[in-house]
Amino acid sequence: xxxxxxxxxxxxxxLALIIFFLPKTxxxxxxxxxxxxxxxxxxxxxxxxxxLTLGLQEGTIYYDDMAIAAFEAIRLRPWVFYNSLVLExxxxxxxxxxxxxxxxxxxxxxxxxxxxLHVTIEGSGAFGSVEGSVALFDRNISLTLxxxxxxLGKKPxxxxxxxxxxxxxxxxxxxx
Numbered sequence: 210x211x212x213x214x215x216x217x218x219x220x221x222x223x224l225a226l227i228i229f230f231l232p233k234t235x236x237x238x239x240x241x242x243x244x245x246x247x248x249x250x251x252x253x254x255x256x257x258x259x260x261l262t263l264g265l266q267e268g269t270i271y272y273d274d275m276a277i278a279a280f281e282a283i284r285l286r287p288w289v290f291y292n293s294l295v296l297e298x299x300x301x302x303x304x305x306x307x308x309x310x311x312x313x314x315x316x317x318x319x320x321x322x323x324x325x326l327h328v329t330i331e332g333s334g335a336f337g338s339v340e341g342s343v344a345l346f347d348r349n350i351s352l353t354l355x356x357x358x359x360x361l362g363k364k365p366x367x368x369x370x371x372x373x374x375x376x377x378x379x380x381x382x383x384x385x
Contacts, residue, residue, distance in 0.1 A: 225261070228288060233263040237285075248273040254283075262286050276302045278313075290322045299334075308367065310335035310359045336360045341381075352381045 234256050241251060254268025265283040269276055281298040299313040316332035328343040330352065337360055341352030354371065355378045361368075371379035 224289060229260050231287065233258050233285070233287065237263060237265075261288070275304065277305060278302060291319070292321070293317060293319045296332075308365055310357070310363070348385050350381075350383050350385060354379045354381070 237256055244250070250271040251265070251268050252271065255266040257264040257266060263285040265285075266281070268280055268283075270278045270280065278299050278301045280296055280300075283297070284293075284295045286293045286295075294317070296313070296316040298315070301309065301311045301313070303311075305311070313332065313334035313336070315334075317330070319329045319331075326344060326346045328345065329340075330342065331340045332338065335357060336354070337357035338355045339352055341350070343350050353374070355376075356368065368379060371381050374380050
């Protein structure tokens, strides 16, 4: 039993060292190059490698030369068995305000080894709250939006295209 504990301890230390010395900054720039193929750009950000996490501070997200949002912080935790990306206070651009209220408090995307076929999505902001999942094997996206009064007051055209559920939320499902 003692050998098993030591083996687990050494395995955990080795995993922590691998994550710590992983070239996260270079991987981020490679991911940024891949996003550029889809005309998505992140600029003016500061990239900070904190050892076990990677942080982006105060950047702007562009789609096809149009500013979409300015974010305060993005934290990426590449912990092998549990990976998450957290987008914290974000202001959407004035052009996006006609579709949804401007502020996003947080958005979290999680992938875990204990559920390898799903990516979970959670978030909240002036629009209300959203939760859902991406089924990787089935290639299916399912999101449930619980709208805020501010969003319902704007009466966006896209809200009518979502399915209303019995609990007052709106459901979006698609296959990719």
